[in-house]
Amino acid sequence: MTSEHLEKTRAFHALHVAGTPLVLPNAWDVASACLVEEAGAAAVATTSAGVAWSLGAPDGDLLDRDRAIDLVARVVAAVDVPVTADIESGFGADPAGVADTIRRLLDAGASGVNIEDAHRDGLRPVDEQAARIAAARQAADAAGIPLFVNVRVDTYLLRVGDPATRLRETLDRASAYVAAGADGVFVPGVTDPATVAELSASIAVPLNILAGPGAPTIAELGRLGAARVSVGSSVALSAYGLAQRAARELFTTGTYDALAGALDYGRLNELLRH
Secondary structure, X not given: OOHHHHHHHHHHHHOOOOXXXXXXOOEOOHHHHHHHXXXXXXXXXXXXXXXXXXXXXXXXXXXXXXXXXXXHHHHHHHXXXXXXXXXXXXXXXXXXXXXXXXXXXHHXXXXXXXXXXXXXXXXXXXXXXXXXXXXXXXXXXXXXOOOEEEEEOOOOOOOOOOHHHHHHHHHHHHHHXXXXXXXXXXXXXXXXXXXXXXXXXXXXXXXXXXXXXXXXXXXXXXXXXXOEEEOOOHHHHHHHHHHHHHHHHHHOOOOOHHHOOOOOHHXXXXXXXX
């Protein structure tokens, strides 16, 4: 591990401040990461779904780990800001497998990771997920890099259990994950102000909210206590939506309106010579 990697990772931690959220328009390849950095991002986050799609795999723990880590390494090499990698549920069947993933991501230069508590069969039991988080924490600590471990709680995203007890379930999971070594908690599926405020007040580490159309603004989420706001796969989906509209237009009306507003060829080429 290099001193630059250590400095970037420490800087990434410092970017998580409740009230002034770290804004992460998630990237899925080197070009999108460069565009995010050029737009002013203090850090780059990958989206596991977007990465999987760009590499020809569906989302949901089906992408080959080697290919996922290779993409992270290429993004790290292409940008100057810290990079945090969405690694689905850890690319490992057990805690030892998760720890191995973390060691390899550190070798790739990652400053943070995002780990889900859901997998193909639903939510993992709390103790099982806590063991996976502890393994990630221990692997990073052993390497001497304070990797920012952001842990996703999918109770709201998957609409788990009774809505009346969902907040309590979320907070209980968050507490167990923090005790296991999580540096941040990510609760996708929640944007209503009252719940965001309750989560930020009750969780002891920085809160990450997933935003998008219809959600409060970044500033409003900051006032509610969020320390990190990301958009997940939304930017990648929007880009693929454009590809679909352009193709359909060519095969129907034979016109080119969907291609208006394209990036400048030379500018994108220049970014990738960085």
